[in-house]
Structures are given as structure tokens and as C-alpha cells.
Amino acid sequence: MNRADVHKLPKVELHSHLDGSVPMEVLMEMAEEKGWPKEMMKEAVAPADCEDLKDYLSGFDVILSVLQSEKNLERAAYAVIKEAHKENVKYMELRFGPLLHQAEGLTTKETIRAVSKGVKNATEDFPIAVNILICALRNYSEEENTELFREVHDIADECVVGIDVAGDEARYPNECVASALSEAKTLGFQMTIHSGECGCANSVLTAMHLGATRIGHGVAVKDDPEAMQKVKEGNVLLELCPTSNIQTRAVSGWDAYPLRQFLDEGVAVSINTDNRTVSNTTLTDEWMLCIEHCQVTYQEIKDLSLTAMKHSFANAEVKASVTSTIEEQFDHYVK
Numbered sequence: 001m002n003r004a005d006v007h008k009l010p011k012v013e014l015h016s017h018l019d020g021s022v023p024m025e026v027l028m029e030m031a032e033e034k035g036w037p038k039e040m041m042k043e044a045v046a047p048a049d050c051e052d053l054k055d056y057l058s059g060f061d062v063i064l065s066v067l068q069s070e071k072n073l074e075r076a077a078y079a080v081i082k083e084a085h086k087e088n089v090k091y092m093e094l095r096f097g098p099l100l101h102q103a104e105g106l107t108t109k110e111t112i113r114a115v116s117k118g119v120k121n122a123t124e125d126f127p128i129a130v131n132i133l134i135c136a137l138r139n140y141s142e143e144e145n146t147e148l149f150r151e152v153h154d155i156a157d158e159c160v161v162g163i164d165v166a167g168d169e170a171r172y173p174n175e176c177v178a179s180a181l182s183e184a185k186t187l188g189f190q191m192t193i194h195s196g197e198c199g200c201a202n203s204v205l206t207a208m209h210l211g212a213t214r215i216g217h218g219v220a221v222k223d224d225p226e227a228m229q230k231v232k233e234g235n236v237l238l239e240l241c242p243t244s245n246i247q248t249r250a251v252s253g254w255d256a257y258p259l260r261q262f263l264d265e266g267v268a269v270s271i272n273t274d275n276r277t278v279s280n281t282t283l284t285d286e287w288m289l290c291i292e293h294c295q296v297t298y299q300e301i302k303d304l305s306l307t308a309m310k311h312s313f314a315n316a317e318v319k320a321s322v323t324s325t326i327e328e329q330f331d332h333y334v335k
């Protein structure tokens with residue numbers, strides 16, 4: 001399998017953060033427009049070997065400093081989708097936390113409207129379907145996150161199809177967002193929660209209990225057969241992000257990466273970038289790594305793409321249309 005072919009394959013991406021995926025040249029342009037040295041944006045790229053998740057997340061400060069206007073949020077969304085389209089991503093769920101973009105006065109509604117506009121413009125220009133997930137942040141209060149979910153519900157933007165919880169899991173476990181998530185469940189949101197990224201399989205179980213049908217990362221269940229069984233029984237999908245998982249030390253390295261283990265056990269998984277810019281990766285890179293280290297075949301890439309689509313938060317029409325595109329385009333590669 002060569003990179004050029006993998007690059008062309010139709011792809012699905014469920015776990016992609018808007019802020020962490022803005023192309024470097026766009027971040028640099030935004031810095032220059034503010035009169036700042038563009039080189040400062042290089043801090044956004046995390047070291048290949050971070051100390052932990054908190055260390056990895058520190059790169060976001062410099063990115064967020066330029067994502068405080070409607071114009072830049074719209075531009076960022078458009079640019080991320082354009083990059084994904086270049087490697088034939090056919091469906092993408094782009095997530096962001098409105099509370100992180102209010103340092104210069106934007107409201108939740110304005111941030112969502114801006115990102116949604118970028119999404120709509122990009123999906124008009126490129127053959128890709130994109131939906132938005134709204135992230136609550138672990139380090140914000142229960143009241144702030146609850147209010148966020150209520151507002152998102154009231155705004156009812158058609159591109160927003162679900163919610164997520166992101167942030168420093170070691171310091172702020174799922175219990176810190178339990179009442180906000182209970183409200184989100186009542187409001188009827190589809191839910192994925194970052195969990196099991198910091199070595200604790202139990203947090204995957206609490207996330208499922210709180211209503212998540214997908215788990216961001218979830219790699220910790222690899223060492224807990226009972227938790228893995230519950231994930232399987234619950235038909236919950238783990239959104240794996242290999243480069244990021246190794247960078248944050250969620251997994252010690254490729255030797256311990258559980259993709260093959262999950263496939264053998266029949267656990268539903270998808271492959272994602274997490275943050276194209278912060279992790280300096282693409283979805284093609286992630287698949288190439290899976291091929292190299294886990295001997296993933298074209299047939300498995302196809303099956304995993306279809307699994308991802310099945311577990312996506314898209315409506316039935318989008319699911320059917322992207323599924324048939326994947327089937328059709330893979331016919332060139334998989335007999």
C-alpha cells in the first residue's frame with residue numbers, strides 16, 4: 001500500500017478539534033494581522049513526546065489567542081475542512097468549545113454562528129459533509145457547562161449534531177461534569193466524551209453511564225477486559241487518535257497500541273487525527289501508521305470507515321449518501 005493510494009481513499013473523521021487543526025499558514029496570517037510575530041504560532045505544535053495530556057494541551061493557548069473573532073472562527077472552520085477535503089475526507093465531525101472563544105467578548109451564539117458559516121461555505125465549495133460537535137470544558141464550572149448546553153439547544157443550528165466534553169481528565173474527572181451532562185441528556189443531545197485518555201478505564205464506564213454512545217480515545221480499556229466487554233455490549237465506538245494517544249502517553253508506544261486488539265475483540269473503533277496542527281498529522285498519516293504498525297488492510301480501512309459512518313451523529317440521509325460514496329470509491333482499491 002502506498003501513501004498516494006491511501007491519500008486518495010474516501011475517509012471519515014469523527015474526532016477533529018477545530019482549534020487544534022487550523023493550518024499553520026492560516027494561524028500565522030492571523031498572528032500577523034494582529035501585529036504579532038508569526039513565529040509565535042510554532043508553539044502550537046506539541047512535542048512528539050509530551051509529559052502528559054496537560055503538557056499537550058498547553059500548545060492551544062497560542063492558537064486560542066487568534067481565534068477570538070467571528071471572522072477568524074469562520075476562516076478557521078473553512079481552512080480545516082479544505083485540508084480534510086484534500087485527502088478525500090467525505091464526512092467529518094468538527095468539534096469546538098465556544099467558551100474558549102469568548103475572551104474578547106463573543107457570545108456562545110456568535111461563536112457557533114461563525115463556525116457554522118465556515119462549515120456551510122466549505123461544504124458548498126467541496127464535496128464533503130461536515131457537522132459540528134460542541135465541547136464543554138472540564139475546567140469550567142457545572143453551571144457554565146449546563147448553561148452552554150441550554151444555549152446550544154436554544155440556538156438549534158442545523159450543523160450542530162452533538163456534544164462532547166474535553167480538557168484535563170486527570171484533574172477534572174467525569175464526575176465534575178455529571179450534572180451538566182445530565183441536563184444535556186434531558187435536552188436530547190447525542191454525546192461523545194473524552195475518556196480513558198489518562199489511564200483510567202473506569203472513566204470510560206462513567207462516560208457511558210452519563211449517556212455517551214462514543215468515547216474520545218477510550219484506549220485505557222485495553223488493560224481492563226471487563227470494561228472492554230461493557231464497551232462492546234453497549235455498542236459504543238472508541239474514537240482512536242493514534243499519534244495524539246502516543247504523544248500524550250495515553251499509550252506508551254506503537255508496541256502497546258491496542259488497534260489490533262480492539263479489532264480482534266470486535267470493539268467498534270474509528271481512526272482520527274484529534275488535532276492536525278498540534279499533532280502535526282493528517283488522516284492519511286494516521287492510516288499509514290496503522291498500516292505500518294498494525295498491518296491494517298484496505299478492506300479494514302473500508303470497514304472501519306463504514307463503522308465510523310454508522311456511529312456518526314449525522315442524519316440518516318447523510319449517512320446513506322456517504323456510505324454509498326465510500327462503497328463506490330473503495331471499489332477501485334478493494335476487490
Ligand SMILES: [Zn+2]
Pocket residue numbers: 015017166194216274
Ligand atoms: Zn480530542
